[in-house]
Amino acid sequence: MACNCASHNHTEDTAQHHEHEQDHASARWKTYLPAALSLTMLVLGLLAEHVIKIDGFTSWVRFIYYAIAYLPVGWPVAVHGIKLAFAGDIFTEFTLMSLAGIGAFYIGEYPEGVAVMVFYTIGELFQDAAVNRAKKNIKSLLDIRPDKATVIRNNETLTVKPQDIQTGEILQVKPGEKVPLDGELLNSSAAFNTAALTGESLPRTIDAGQPVLAGMIVQDKLIQIRVTRLYEDSSLSRILDMVQRATSRKAKTENYIRTIARIYTPIVVFLALCILVLPYFFEASYHFNNWLYRSLVFLVVSCPCALVISVPLGYFGGIGAASQNGILFKGSNYMDILTRVNTLIFDKTGTLTKGVFKVNKTVDVSLPEREWLPLLLAVEAGSTHPVALAVADYAGRNTPHLQADHLEEIAGHGLKAQVEGKTVLAGNLKLMQQFDIALNANITAEADTLIAVAIDGKLAGYLTFADELKADSEATIKQLHALGIKTMMLSGDKQSVTDTIAKKLGVDKAYGDLLPQHKLQKVEEVKQNPTAIVAFAGDGINDAPVLALSDVGIAMGGLGSDAAIETADMVIQNDQPSRIIRAIRIGKATRRIVWQNITLAFGVKAIVMILGAGGLANLWEAVFADVGVALLAVLNAMRIQRMDFDRY
Template sequence: MENHRENNSRDIAVETPEPTIKVGKRQTEQEFVADDGCGCCTPPPPKKNNSAGAKKEKKDSYVLTVLSLLLLLGGIVLDWQDVSWFEGYIRLAVFGLAYVLVGWKVIWYAGRSIARGDVFSEFFLMTIATFGAFYLGEFAEGVAVMLFYVIGEHFQESAVARSRRSIKELIDNRPEEVQLIRNGQAITVNPRDVKVGEVIRIRAGEKVALDGTLLSEEASFNTAALTGESRPDRKTKGEKVLAGMINLDKVAELRVTSLFEDSTLSGILKLVEQAAGRKAKTQQFISKFAKVYTPIIVFLALSLTFLPYFFVENYVFNEWLYRALVFLVISCPCALVVSIPLGYFGGIGAASRNGILFKGASFLDSMAGIDTVVMDKTGTLTEGVFQVQEVQPNRISEAQLLRVAAALESHSSHPVAKAVVAYAGNIYAGDEVKEVEEIAGHGLKGKVNGKEVLVGNAKLLQKFNISYDSSLDSKEEGLLLVAIDKVYAGYLSIADKVKEDAAAAIEQLHQLGVKTTVMLSGDKDSIVQKVARELKIDKAYGGLLPQDKVSHFEALQQDGKKIAFVGDGINDAPVIALADVGIAMGGLGSDAAIETADVVIQTDQPAKIATAIRLGKKTKQIVWQNIALAFGVKILVLSLGAFGIASLWEAVFADVGVALLAILNAIRIQRMKF
């Protein structure tokens, strides 16, 4: 049992509203797509367009690309057959038309970029490289460079759109209408028009549009959209039902507890959207690198064209210009600045399917390097649902002990208090309770029927110099001690259940290379040590007040460890904020913990901590694979191009081909199972 008063926010596990995930202003759809940071690979955002218009524009672009490809292939065949009439202006017209069909937008964007002061964009590189090829009479190669560049852009746009859709399909499928009960009649309205306190009806098979409490006696729901688990969740009257759940068996009615835009599902969607805009360090580095790298490449290409004049005998301008054009085409950083953000975006999408929400790509990187995991106990490793096991009075009757304890506890929202009240029933009805005071980390003090009553842990009685049976200190069970008018009156034993996957979670963490697992808890130390032994946790500290948790955590940080902290209560928020990666249990967790955390586990399963680390490691692995692939191939072909060995055809592969391979590798993570 967690220290009785350490966290009074966990009443959420019993019957209070689920937390709403609060995030900032929703990003635009353009921002939702992975931002490459340099603007060189994605055209400037077009003006707002309706869906039909956007689809038509995309279709027209594909048609022009196909026509250009047909003209290029036709021209190459005619060149190969050495057709007599296919020369001069006719040859230029065929290849020129093929070039214009796909190149006009690139040239336009190059001009726009230069006008904005961004001279060294990818559009500029493609334009001068292809113009140079036409100048040299290499029409087919000039068209090929532009055509395959545009085809690569189509693939990139498709990959990003697919990533975006995969996430939105998972969580942005909120119902467009809901049945509202007004004056005994069911009317169909937009869920945005429903107010808090109104009643809605959910038919079998329908998705819940708004958070609410169940008014029907019972109902079964599929919670996969929120938790990643499709196992039916049986709810009874008064329990919380969240937007995104699917009613499985019969008509149910809910009383709405939050507006549409404040629902749990809306919060998750906003959280994932915001995550796409928060860059990892690798991503930030590549964006900055591209801004420096591209102008350097342009100046190197100029040097490759003109400097040999001073050092090479029989210098031929066109020969060295061709080498410089190859150099320029190969140099485009597209594979890096598109595939890397896409890799992180894919990681965020894969995490959301597993019931894990990363608030930014940077936390995927951080999770990959975690070597120490520190955890809270109640609500994190245990269910956080308490039950009274025993009532042991001292000098009074069992009924009297239970009555005064329940009367005072009825003024608390803590899960332990609710367990006592539930066990007592209405035994305390009519009792007068006054001057209730909550003493953080200790318990409650107040007056019941004129008598001063204390209910809490041993530290509470010690604080008021009340003697009690010292043998109770050695008991492993969680005890709630009671004193009446400064005299020890007995105790209630309270039990909490360890979560089913807690032991497996600790084992998986060790298998993933986590060197140390630590449990910090406000609960009685004997209970904490018992749970630690059961779960094979390396270190455990009990009897901690909120400030003690911070002190222990700071001591761990001084050892230079890379630490993740997992908690669910308001008292955990300071430690979550201090951690390299703060993780909150999103189902049972308090608003403060969820607000402060970098990662939110919607399923409340400890095993998802290991899943988050695996996701971080795999995402980082894919990102570095792309970096190695892009740099390796580019350096090789750049070197060959500088010595005149590689042609523009090899340059096309080094640029567009590598970009496509990197993109395919990046989206691979979305199909993986974790």
């Protein structure tokens, strides 16, 4: 029955897909039909006038013919302009184009009146297509969630929608298929293609019990996954939501251009009116139609649509290019700010280091390891902190599993609990000092990260840990310095450990022994300098306040906590610090293209507007100048998707 249902569902989905494609094709045809009809009539009319030279194609016949040709493209634009005018927005490109078209008809330049509206409409269609393509590229890049999932229920495999699967259920995914939901791997190991999430082309091997994220593609074997998150809470759903919301957060340049367009349009309308009226007072042989024609040329060229469309299109392209590289900006405004950052502050563990600790050594103080290690394991059992996981890994399966009661977390210090009737403290030396635990010279001299264990008010022993640097951390710091960006590292780890890491990396300043509130204070101190534009990169839940305070908060998304990812302004999906350099390059390339478009549009328009006012440019040239500039700006904006950012 399950197979029949799945087959039936597949047939239904296929039919719905074909129906959707037909609707889309029909809508697309209706969109392009008016411009095609008007353009065809315009070409036929010009042939009738200038090539075939039909005798009856004069006077009212000519007017009626071109009026019919004008209506398919002119009427929608005029109606839109009137609606906006009644809403209080009088000076729009729709108003400018309508005035230019009607004015051309008034002075008898019917073909030029039609041409103004036809080529304006064609330009708008090209721009809309480019914007839709950019949005579609962003969506299709990340919206790779499968429509179906194979779940094992009552020892049967059923094909259902991912939305209908609950946490704890077991999924089965074949090689080549996409993982539909977040979960943990039940196989001993498997290889996955993670390119859609991280931008990484190399496959990634995941071991049993480790997280597998929706959107990854299974490469080598049939696997089983225990679901840990519902469909709407999956990493891929959140990523897609972030990117879609990013297009609604405008960069300062984008908002600036839109503001300028609102001021610019009434100014050019006033100037066009001046071109029409002022010569009357200074020219003896003033000819109204001649100066009206010049003012119409001025109006057509002044249309700001090339600016209004190409600037956001440039940012759409930048957001899409970043997504392809495993970098998620939550708004083009953050992309803009990142290009101006002059101070980059890093968390240490999980950001510049791998955050995967291993026990270096254990030291007994007042009790042997076999007595205090099970108590430590009980206290750390519920924690997902890398150090706690290292303790569990070191202790192994042979260590007795005890139950901890009255567990209390002491922020930035460690844990306190009751185990087997004993009071157990597990944490750093600050925790020991807070509870007046006597420390010997050996433990205070330790340079490595450590966890001390005290039982009933007496130091029992301690473990030291080692954490590795990420492969690209040192290169990232060097590249930031080459860009003139100052670096700082903040850590809750011991100052001696922090200094050692900072020296290896070449970080400008490093501060250890910091609680979350102390990290916040350090960032506030940096921000007191009015010239400082600060970015902070972190991954832990305790980094969320600092991420929020920074001008740009950067979350290391692969291993980062949900709180850090939600609070941050951009997310690095593959946890590589070097992607911050890539993000800066993408931001700078995007900003460069945006300003190229602004310069191009204003430059060309200014030249043709002057020529038009002086009677040296006609409406045909004005139309091609306006539409041509718009199309060049669109093509330039789309170029960012194919750039090699390693060269910037």
